[in-house]
Amino acid sequence: MxxxxxxxxxxxxxxxxxxxxxxxxFYRGDPGMWSWVLHRITGVLTFFFLFVHVLDTALVRVSPxxxxxxxxxxxxPIVNLLEVGLVGAVLFHALNGIRVMLVDFWSxxxxxxxxxxxxxxxxxxxxxxxxxxxxxKRTAETLFGGN
Amino acid sequence: xxxxxxxxPRTPKRPAARRxxxxxxxxxxxxxxxxxxxxxxxxxxxxxxxxxxGVHRINWGFVAxxxxxxxxxxxxxxxxxxxxxHGGNGLRTIIDDYARKDSTRFWLKILLYVSxxxxxxxxxxxxxxxxxxxxAN
Numbered sequence: 001m002x003x004x005x006x007x008x009x010x011x012x013x014x015x016x017x018x019x020x021x022x023x024x025x026f027y028r029g030d031p032g033m034w035s036w037v038l039h040r041i042t043g044v045l046t047f048f049f050l051f052v053h054v055l056d057t058a059l060v061r062v063s064p065x066x067x068x069x070x071x072x073x074x075x076x077p078i079v080n081l082l083e084v085g086l087v088g089a090v091l092f093h094a095l096n097g098i099r100v101m102l103v104d105f106w107s108x109x110x111x112x113x114x115x116x117x118x119x120x121x122x123x124x125x126x127x128x129x130x131x132x133x134x135x136x137k138r139t140a141e142t143l144f145g146g147n
Numbered sequence: 148x149x150x151x152x153x154x155x156p157r158t159p160k161r162p163a164a165r166r167x168x169x170x171x172x173x174x175x176x177x178x179x180x181x182x183x184x185x186x187x188x189x190x191x192x193x194x195x196x197x198x199x200x201g202v203h204r205i206n207w208g209f210v211a212x213x214x215x216x217x218x219x220x221x222x223x224x225x226x227x228x229x230x231x232x233h234g235g236n237g238l239r240t241i242i243d244d245y246a247r248k249d250s251t252r253f254w255l256k257i258l259l260y261v262s263x264x265x266x267x268x269x270x271x272x273x274x275x276x277x278x279x280x281x282x283a284n
Contacts, residue, residue: 040241047234051262054227054270057210061273064207064283074202083202087192094189097181104178134197 031117039096042089049086080139084132091127095120173236180229187226211279220274227270235263 029037059067073079099116103109109116196202213219238259246252 040237043234043237044241047238050230050234051266054231054266054273058269058273060207060210060277064281067207067210071205071207074205080202083196087196090188090192094181094185098185101178101182131197135201138200138203 031114035096035099035117035120039093039100042093045089046086046093075139077139077143080136084128084135087131087135088124088128091131092120092124095123177233177236180233184226184229184233187222188230191222191226211277214274214277215279224271224274227274228267231263231267231270235259 056067056070059070074083099113099120102116103113195205214223239256242252242255242259246255
């Protein structure tokens with residue numbers, strides 16, 4: 001069978017680089033592929049944070065003062081900002097995880113997977129805007145509000 | 148063409164039960180635990196980071212107050228075990244995907260499993276042996 005070859009010729013394979021750029025044969029990923037990448041990255045980051053977080057919480061068994069001292073770090077501006085990042089990562093991982101489950105178990109999941117990717121983006125923004133506001137409120141007031 | 152000696156799938160000499168269903172159960176576990184973790188973790192993040200001043204109100208007394216209730220003790224225990232195993236299983240998959248040498252894969256997994264046992268043991272111990280009457284120092 002020579003269907004592939006003739007199709008490639010018909011598509012103008014002579015100018016390879018130019019043709020692939022114009023006609024999109026250069027794979028730039030698909031929303032589903034990028035959400036798979038993000039799912040891995042957010043998962044690994046969250047797992048590493050969990051390691052640190054269980055150990056810092058374990059300080060409640062050392063003494064109240066030790067625990068309070070370490071927990072103060074979480075209230076500093078930069079770490080507070082990192083917490084917004086953590087919540088954003090976990091929220092994406094949760095939403096995309098639900099999408100994966102719907103693709104696996106819901107009869108309409110596979111055909112709606114791309115639509116669900118966009119829904120995730122919208123839900124993420126809608127939750128993160130007020131979420132980040134309340135998480136950073138105190139830090140912003142201390143830094144810029146003068147109280 | 149070289150002779151390709153592929154055994155017939157139904158050849159009796161072929162070992163029948165050399166595979167287990169471990170990967171199937173691990174796949175299923177990721178979904179079941181994931182569903183529970185959506186509630187447990189997002190609830191935890193909402194309470195600890197967003198509501199009522201968020202992280203700024205957390206101190207030893209706050210933790211003591213929460214763990215006075217068996218409900219939150221159970222919540223945190225369930226979250227600890229499910230998140231650690233869910234995350235550990237995820238990392239196991241990632242190690243399998245990206246480690247190029249068997250020895251790298253072996254040692255990364257040993258490191259992973261040791262860290263999982265450590266975190267599960269420390270976390271569980273802390274939840275069960277927390278002393279609300281501990282002196283400040």
